[in-house]
Amino acid sequence: MAPARLIRPPTCLDCLRRLVHPSPASPPSFLSLQTRGAKSSTKAEEEDLQGIPVRLLQDIQGFGRKHAIIRVKPGRMRNYWFPKAQAEYMTRQRFKELGLTEAAIGVRDRSFGTKLIVESEGVPAEEGPKETRKSKKDTLTLPPEETLTLLETLLPPILTFARKPIPAVSAPLPSEPKPTPIPRSPSLAANAAASIDFAAEDSTPPSTEEAAPTAIFGSVSVNDILALIRERLLEDDPAQGGRVALEADNVQIQGLEGEDRIKRLGTFDVLITAGKDLEPLVRKVEVVPEE
Template sequence: MAAPLRPSLLPQCPACARRFVGWGLGNARPPRQQIRGKKKRSQGPLTMPVKLLRDLTGFGKAGAFVPITSGQFRNDWYPKGIADYIPHRQLKELKLQNVPFERNHSYVAPEDMETPPEILVEPEEVAKSTPLMRLQHLSPERSVELLQIFIPARIDFYRQPIEAEPAPAEDRTPAVSAAASILSAAAASEKSKTSASASIFGSVSTSDVATSIRAVLAENDEAGRIVLSDDDVQFVRQTVTISEEKDRVKHLGEFEVEIHIKGAPEAVKRIVRVLPSEAGKTP
């Protein structure tokens, strides 16, 4: 245990007592943080409002009031005539009117806009390319002429006919059998006449006809430029008197079609034949 201090060593006056107590507690206090005054506080770059004399990308149009550092204005903008000082009286009026001094970062000057490069074409090159451009667009009369040349007179399609179910055989007497044979022969001849109009599996549509025509025209460079759609082909008259749909036929026979070209006065007529499929014939 430490020995108590002698009375002669204790401070005798209040000032000495306060100094003695402060000396013992001074080391325990946290270090004080130095606070810089307003006058000594660091300041950012000084800016000044100026008036633009011409359009400037990232700042604004000519006549706009924008802030800029004084050093850049005096050393760069003012000597080059980019901006000018704002008179004190005008600056005071602008502040009273609460006019903002801000730069437009999204502004792009017209001279800095990207313009597509101009392609200069010599007159001689234009004269040479003119005939080629004319050949790319065929006239309606020339298109009809090419259709008359390359499309055959008959366009054949092969389909499998639907066979009718045979009637069941009946027991007959010899006399009846002889008469029946005569009638069956007549019926067979009649059947051969009507077999041309037998129903088929599937159909032949105007789309099938247009596809076949386009395949024929594609074999020639000039005829291949003819624009032919499915709607340009229409069934007009059927040689077999059977009710059919407007855009397709479902029976064997010969059918007339018209091929229309926009702008042409007349259509090109051809015959479409729907024949029974045979060996070696593809439908």
């Protein structure tokens, strides 16, 4: 029988320390599983904490009640809410005017205005006032009478557009025809002036040719006029100006002679209709040379 192999005693201090003070038993491996990649918040919650602070001017379904301060994407505010006066930008000056700080910024309420199921009773319940169920046209736009009054008050009499004129190309002048000799009586002297000569000079018709209209680079369409109208209304009255709903059918340019847009310099009458039973508002559109 082979002799038992002697075990060499440990010389490392850490090994000796573990022999003298053994550590407690480690927990099972299945209890120490790593949760690599786990997130503490969802993607929607992270989006709600990003964006610019705005203050809601009315109840908005899926976002919150009126006067709530939340963060939204700049594009939503710029393209939808601000033009329709649904919300206002919360700048530092606005926080100061309201006596608030940035701590007042809340989180979007995604369940606001939506239907929920009450499990205990099994009946549907609704959150938010009934006004949130109205159509967008009823809650966001002004009545035709108020729209007409606002246009008459805030819209200037002349809307000016600057466009670059197209240089006119002058055509070569045709050669002047030789005058037809007038027959003279043989009894008149060569140096005598006949009355028919003066009659021929006086019978020359005056030039009635009018100057051709100056064409422009880039026409002025109905959509351009609508954009300028909205810009003027928002500048003078941001709260009510964004509630004026005008479409391309509400604007008509006079004197275009079969065209649908202005393609030359000049002044044109524009009819703006706010309602079917209301008289159209007349304004002038002036297209001037761009400096």
